[in-house]
Amino acid sequence: MLKDVLRAIDYSDCAEAALLLFLFAFGLMLVSTFRLSANATNKFASIPLSDKVQDPRHE
């Protein structure tokens, strides 16, 4: 029955929904990334340079 229901769905709408979903999620990620402060990104980027524990260990 589930198969029949799924087969009855018009998948052309799903393709558009998928594209919108993708664009939304991708856009969210872009906004999130560009809102990061330079201070935070500099700190994150230098994490691998030292093996010692930094303190305080937050942003």
Next chain:
Amino acid sequence: MAIAETSDIDPSTTGSQIESFSYDDDIVRKFATATLFWGVVATVVGLLVAVILVLPTMFETVPYFSFGRLRPLHTNAAIFAFAGNAIFCAVYYSTQRLCKARMWSDALSRLHFWGWQLIIVAAAVTLPLGITQSKEYAELEWPIDLAIAVVWLGFFGVNFMMTLIKRRERHMYVALWFYIATIVTVTVLHIFNNLVWPIGWGKSYPIYAGVQDAFMQWWYGHNAVAFFLTTPFLGLMYYFLPKAANRPVFSYKLSIIHFWSLVFIYIWAGPHHLHYTALPEWASSLGMLFSLMLWMPSWGGMINGLLTLRGAWHKVTVDPVLKFFVVGVTFYGMATFEGPMLSIKSVNGLSHYTDWTIAHVHSGALGWNGMMTFGMIYWLMPRIFQTKLWSEKLASLHFWIGTIGILLYIIPIYAAGLTQGLMWRAMDSSGNLQNPEFIDVIAKIMPMWYLRVVGGALFVFGILLMAVNYVMTWKMRPATYEVPVYQAARLSKTPPADTVKEVSDLEPVPVLNAAKRLDVWSRMNWHRRWERLPVRFTVLTTLAVVIASLFEIVPTFLIRSNVPTIATVKPYTPLELAGRDIYVSEGCYNCHSQMVRPMVAETKRYGEYSKPGEFIYDHPFQWGSRRIGPDLAREGGKQSSFWHWEHFEEPQRLNEHSVMPSYAHLLDTKINFKRIPDRVHAAHMLGAPYDRELTEAVEMAKQQAVAVAADIVSQGGTIRRGDVMTLDSQAVALIAYIQRLGTDIFAPPEPTAEELAAAAAELDAAAPESATPETE
């Protein structure tokens, strides 16, 4: 020997108890050694298969060393043994340092190491024996697949995730994101592409058939490249390149965009491996579109890597580690430009099935994965062995020999691929093929295959130089390794309050409250929290991958119009099933495709183009991905059974330029008729509408074998070879299968019930008229 490394942490500021810990570098040494060992094995086997292509009769009496059996061994060894161990080496070294924590469980680390090596050994034994699922990069049979799932997820995945949870660094550095994506996606791909119906320890059939099997395979195959050979190596790049250059990554923002772009986009791109095949057009177009979109983030990553060296380019001239990294990242850029280009349908129409794909793959595997691995190991050697690198000169020599080797490999093979594509499609002014004989193309590219051997040999030689350097450096190690002990407090459960600003800058401004809330929300503090929560982050990454996959997979499986059935296409006979299994076991798909694309040059050469409905009983599909030999989709009936018999015995007798090895052992080995009912029942379970076959499989197989053997003998073949009667030989089963290929579509359709009834009524109506005069 333990060395205490004090830190300036004041427990009173953290409110937590100070903990002591050290990093487990022994596991890193183990994986580094395994990387080097399997690197030698993988490239030596690669060199061997390259030699076999130019000297096809080299191992003619040894079936275990045929190209069809060794090529999967080479690819599996390169991907899962060499690159796999390199990934683990990178993950175990960098994760501990990025998390400021020892791996969660030493026991799981060792179980992972030894379990993985055991899997590789199992692959090295089973593949030459012809035990294979015949799905590229997923050839290993189901017991080994189960072991992979346990070792990958149960040992490695759990250990890694628990280390993240117990980490002492608040922010998860971007390299860790790439590792998370690798672990979850490879798990999903591995499980769903390997769902099979087993009939024994060494034989199973995929639950998918034909088009759907092809779709699943290339969803897996493409993303195995993406999430096994790309994302973990990007994690490696984002950790080891800044380390080696002693500079932070050029743009951390770009690295985040790089990560999410790959996770969102890569998973859709698989169908570009199936352009112009029987795959539905929409899936093919979707694959192309997303492949093209991949170009930008990939180049963003490459540029980010190269610009990390800003102000440090003078070091590149003297530091062999940086030399390897620069060439590795450059090859990443080249391969990720070429990949999207090859996904464009018109380009793919020329490149697919040719050596162009092989050159592309080796540009990525040798140039990107190989060079990044070598750079990492040279950087690690002095650190894990706590001594100087034995010889920097030798490392530089390795770099130059390896780079020249790669170029000597890929340039002739690009030329060979273009030559193949252009010669296959060349038509004369009268509309006929200019090169109707497939073998003419092989003869033309043979010199390029010889050059590949030279390039491959140089690359292998470079790895051997590295092995010498590795052993000599190891010999200079101290009697006891120093183990620095670090001290740090555990992370508090909540981040310090000052990092989460929940008050909008718009507070004093006369705007709507909604605008203020939007301002706070768009600061994405919630996303920052996610980045600190490994489990939630992993779940979200998995969702991104799974949702994208489902949007492609569900329609492919459920829309009937994707695979229109053809009334005349029937299941294989019991003997043909046995023959098909021999075809799979010998790895024939490594050289022969079974897919005639809808192009004039292809239909002229091979016949009617392939339809999706022709493959509904193909478990697994056998479309292949390259043509060292001609396509076989319409091979049935083209040659006599005796021709095939002779061809298997000695291909060069029928065509002196043939590069096919002898399969004389199939003439000398008996069919195991007792196993045939198992094959029939499995096919029935997977959808083949069998009836009499279920109870009389052996008798039916023997009857067909007699008919095929009689055909062979009547045309000049022998009745027996040694102890084996022709009618009992495996070659007969394989010939039965080959003679069936592509013929069903031309079979006259069986009359329907209505047509039979109409014909009977017509006869009834005609009968009294003809009978009447006699009775009268």
